[in-house]
Amino acid sequence: MKTTKKKATTLKLTDIKSMPIRTFWITSIAFFICFFAWFGIVPFMPDVVKDLGLTPDQKWNSIILAVTGTVFARLLIGKLCDKYGPRLCYTYLLILGAIPVIAIGFVQTPMQFLICRLFIGFIGASFVITQFHTSIMFAPNIVGTANATSAGWGNLGGGANRLGMPLIAAAVISFGVADEIAWRYSMVIAGVIAMLMGAVYYFFTQDTPEGNFAQLKKEGKMPSFKKDEESFMSVLKDYRVWILFIVYAACFGMELTVYGTMDDYLQNTFGLTRSMAGNLVLSFALMNIFARTLGGFFGDRFGKLKGLRGRVLFLTMILAAEGLMLSIFSTTTSLAVGMVFLIAFSLTVQMAEGATFSVVPFVNKKAIGSISGIVGAGGNVGAFLAAMFLKSKSAFAETNALAANANLGEEAMKAAQSAAASSAVSSGYFMIGGFVVISALTTLAIKFSTADEKLVEAEMKGDLALTGGDK
Template sequence: MKITFTSAKATRLNLKDFSSIPMRTFWITSFAFFLCFFAWFGIVPFMPDVVRDLGLTPAQKWNSVILAVSGTVFARLIIGKLCDKHGPRLCYTWLLLLGSIPVIVCGLVKTPFQFLICRLFIGFIGASFVITQVHTSLMFASNIVGTANATSAGWGNMGGGANRLIMPLIATGIIGLGVAEADAWRVSLIIAGVVCFLMGIVYFYFTKDTPEGNFKELKAQGKEIKGKKKDEVGFLEALKDYRVWILFIVYAACFGIELTVYGTMDDYLQNTFSLNRITAGNIVLSFALMNLFARTLGGYFGDKFGKLKGLRGRVLFLVAILAIEGVMLVTFSAITSLVVGIIFLVAFSLSVQMAEGATFSVVPFINKKAIGSISGIVGAGGNVGAFLAAMLLKSKSAVAEQAALNANEGASEKIAKLAQSEAAAAAVSSGYFIIGILVFVTGILALTIKFSTADEKNAAADQVIPTEENLLPSNA
């Protein structure tokens, strides 16, 4: 019996389309990613309540952040390989269903140890980024895949900033229903976890692995995606490819740095420019919400340069935007004027998020037989970068602050705190400078990413709308 396929990879991003398989998947995976990041960082607005309720020490508070990031590294490496083997639909479904459990349990914890364990496992939900990139890579042709990847990822990343607004509103609504104010953060987390669980059900029933169908169905029909090999072969090839590890470093230098700067900017703005916490928080929030369009721009220009100069064009744009990111951060680190500082902070925010989009306009073309594995490795690089950058800033700041306190021992509390704030600002400033230089160097390193003539031809051929001919019998 001849099988007729009625769908194919999308060659444009039609945001008004909710019915075709590629665009329906785009919308669902973007929203699922938003919810995952929302739940992952959902505790952030409530940390003062958690510290007070559970009696967390400063070290335990910091360790909770490190555990959340560390858990994501391992989850991203594993989930990429699983996507290649079982398909993104099942992987996302199970990630949402299982990932909702530690989010819900976090609202029930009674001790610091229980809280830290929950933070570790909640971090696993950050692997959602990898599945999102794999799924959009399978749904869109090469002429638009960078834009699709960047847009879905950018809109998902907004969940990490939107919770600063939405979580307090949920807590306020819960209090209005009669829940004690001390328990509002707990109920808010439980609600976030339940929503993630429900989204897992939606993902299972309303998405497919590819425009032609699910992995399992295609194999049962004796069909496979053209060029697809066994998962183990693809993963080993990914590990041996030097380009994958360069992109690992590149993503550490963009997404990893965004996470670190986003996590330290509140205090830096307060210490450097004498802003109050609310004003500083709003500035940082606007920085995070730029993901609505900034990351998309990176993918869009990656696609445009790819059209003009082929795969090499995508790499050259990535190099350029990384260099700009590094220069913007170095410059920002030396500024003491609030107005000028905000201008360069916006420029840094725009460039770092565009670099993230540009990175994943290159990733789908490294090895189409192992898109999941490569996305997982590169995605993990972002969290490794965040961890290393955070450790650098923490070590510099801790030493400087302690030295300032020692030098002002016996002085009034006001003078001691002022000296501590100034020391922290100077330490973080020097840390930003070092990180900016490293980002610039990473841009130069990215020049070593090369593609063969065959890679260029395959990328060009991928822009042709797929038909049944793109599928081969699994025994061919």
């Protein structure tokens, strides 16, 4: 097996003989499979509710548990990556994470379902390993683009499952399985695919261009466990890490929340059918094919022009634009105008995610995994808090609307409830947009030393000279 000994300086996708490029493809596919399995149950929720008799509270709690599990897993997996390397971490995450995915196909009670949803959420930590692995495989001039592209293509799994899982279910039904239990077989299949991907990751990747962590530590080329601990403590004390934690809550966290509530909002506000609203939201999720890559690309470009400070300035601008687009969208009453700003929000939020991880690899090169884990967890914390915020506003408004129109008939009550939910979520989106703009301003506090700037400049020149820009 031929491997390159240096970081890749270009994203030459056809050069699979290069270890960085091969790793890019494998980690992107693994991430896609993890997101596909993580959200795989979503298209089947009506069948699950009917099969298991879930209450509305249990259904909502299952969503919250899936996000909660990911927060803790992301915090843990980053430190494990720094210690054991991404190859082993991804292998174990895929194989062990597949167990609850398969197990959910055999649940018989709501409690069993909730427990499986909690543990399935752990595979959302795959994002951290993906970002860590591409960060140490690609040189500074291209690392933002590589990180953003691998993450964006992986995120597609969270949208592609809306199309893919029903197709798997249809295939299962064609073999004579009853419609109402096809979701169980589909989840088992998704779990088996994830488990097989774990084996692929183990045999076809390595931790760094120079070799695996175990080998490098044996040769004295990596720090000891004690130094790992010291490095982790320095991460926790670094204010820049916590600013990026907030930033990722303001981009990825808001994307998850907005897309999770957008179906109902489009129906209540613009009178769209559920099918039409769902297809629109899916199309925005599919923008990850290119939008997140753009964020990393421009982060790298600004880095080339203005150094590390340039990366931060671009992040500030694109994050502020995201907040403005969401706030303006929340005030629109025309579907045509609303779609323009919703598309703009989708573009800027995904670019902000890519721009965030064009900065992360340069905060502390000795603890990229730990930093990626903390920042990645910020996204899920943001999603959790924003979802609870919107849920509380909407529930309060809907309850009051139903009480005020209780004597006017069922149709009038439904109309009042819909209008109340629309108004509550609209004001919620506006306030969330304001939070995002404020978060953007906090990024200006992120500073890098002159020594950091010179180190990156030297690394870029060294890698470009040694690899000729090919690998």
